[in-house]
Amino acid sequence: MPSVDIANPACDPATHEDDPHLLLTFLQSQSQNALTRLYQRPSSCLSVFRLLQPLQRQLVMNLLWLETAVPVSTMFAWVTREGRSVYSDSLSTLARLHILPSSPVKLALNPTFKASLRQAVTGGGSSRSFGVPVDPDRQYPAPNINTLDAYALERWETILHYMVSSGTGHYPTRPSQEVLFLLQRSGLMTNAHGGALQITSSGFQFLLHSPHAQLWELLVQYLYMVEERQMDLVDVLSFLLMLSTMELGREYSTENLTATQTAMLTDLRNYGLVWQQSPSSRRFSPSRLATTLTSSSSPLPTSQNSGTGPHGEGFIVLETNYRIYAYTDNPLQIAVLNLFVTLKSRFPNLVIGAITRESVKKALANGITADQIISYLTAHAHPQMHKNKPLLPVTVQDQIRLWELERNRVKSEEGYLYTSFASQADYEYVLNYAKQLDVVLWENPSRRSFFGSLDGHANIRGFIERRTAGNA
Template identity: 80%
Template structure:
């Protein structure tokens, strides 16, 4: 066995958001989840390269191996990355929390072997409908258009809230999920308003956005009296299905049948009608555990385009966006001052005012830069660095400018009768650790909101002669 240098594989990022959620679940729940080969294969895809390599090293071993043997394959520089990967696998109960022997969880090992070799996977990857179907299966293009329409309806409703626009309203179940996840909040009058977290959510990649909502869906499982393992396994099974095929609902449990209605609202599932016993997963579902993009960019003919970059940014802060997509234009309007709009082009500029507006909404400078980088036009990708350094630095400087001042609620204490009174009360406030600012020459200081009751009581007692 060749030596392993994890420092070349491991990334600085933590585990996938779903893996972090599963780490908090019981061993019994995870063992039930691992009984499905599709679940094990999907989780394997979500793991980091080093974690996958460790699993593959142990997958075909029939007996445990000493920890010291595995450690001998690791270089000194990669020791920390190796320990982190091993800790992640142990928290997922994929390997035991042992200091002497290493072996895969028997259930996980058996299921992953079946998934890789194709043995005993009946029903785990769905039940495709045969050639005797009554209607033809939907085309990939139709599924892409359906998923894009459902997903953009959600995002466009969020970005348009509070602007006076009236976009298509998502289903009540979707709106409830947006509230529970903290992306929108209920304002006076019953209208929903996007929150600071919601603005940040809009700048995330579609893959990250989708998992953020699905994770909140998983958190709501218990109060809806649904089985968490069945919900998780169905989502993971969808990620292993084939785009453009129809699957039967006959093998699904009651919980999973109830999920179909929810997943239709998000665009993950297409059904001819709600009572149909067949369904087709969209690209949103089949790429849940993949690095492939979950949404195509559709041109006016409704055909998917592989070119996702549409932004050109110049050193003079002018921005050209080659798009006519209302959602993309609305997102750009969060941090760009738009000046002109043509049939397939939007022209604007990144200004101090537009960035300050974005910062006030909770969007960070790094999120703005990340969005511009992710959606840069192919012509921009020939540049090194990709974005003009002057623009990147100026966006960060505007953020630092905003953070120079920090506001705190509290009370200003002044007009003390004597220097002795001032120092006596000030020392008492310092003992409570509630002094935010002081000016001895003017005999005043500013205390936090939490400490006001104690300081006021102290002053009243001193005035009454009890101190």
């Protein structure tokens, strides 16, 4: 079992984030039985521990080596008045994860979680929870780290390229059908006219996230599909968490995997998480996408990160005349810009374009909002732009929002027009009933007519029929 430094900030994605990790939110919705099975694996406990908030990890470490439970009052005495709210929230989160009891009189870790995390920290036992490394094969040598990085980057950018190229008909490489189904199921893409998939507003927001957040968004959606695919959820979770503890550049055996985990290898190859010489190979290598699943390290080579420039900097310069200068040669970044920018010139490391009414209207038609466009420009602004106060020209921001308002001036909604009432009393009686249901979209008292929403029609029609029958 590998030695693990659980206190290393480089392996700690929660150090700089206050929001709970997507996976922890998913785990909190699972049953105690499923989590207890998951906690039987030391690698799973270590990975979950890494994803906890700092105070939550501190509580776990305080209790990990104790043989007896601690009274709640004793632990509470260590908490300052200012920290009581955060302390209570931490206890609640650990209880929902079934790491601590729900209504404790005394605090003690879940015995299964405690035993497995102890084993992960000390390196004892032979559970093979961290994978089974294999010796190099002279005939089919394992790929080096650079090859694995290139492989992961190609697979991941294939997915992102397909998303940003949707609707154009020009796809550098088409992802597998399983990946396309996942993109559609997660709401990042939808069926457009003609049956082709097209990026949604959620899909564009997805492009604004870091590669690490993007990867977990897809994996959590993958977890939601496990039951209908008749896969064992605990096996799926434990394999993903096991991958996050493996060593980049090493090969591991498939012989210790369950049937569910073996079937997962096909999906993980499509996402670029694992590399195999062939689908039938009995060994695999995790890519950086997999080994950083529970780490704050970048899941892709830093120099080619699709979110920022070569050194983690922004690359966009926006002028008050709506002209954009993008200092990049990354095809994916250029494709994203093309969603809302009219590109005019392209040089080896520079793209010039302009934000126009037509380009913004095209983006709005694809479900991209004005705030999302402004957020993207802000997130990827060149360092020189940060000298400006405000960062982006106010005139450009206002105009983008005005173009959105211009498009949204008229809204259509289905419903029914009610007219030809016998008397003013009948009209007011029915109108008041419809207003109580909050389904009136428009009214004209002078013509004794009003327009009701589609959802309220059945109730209004029944009310009119009952009133007519009563009068008769």
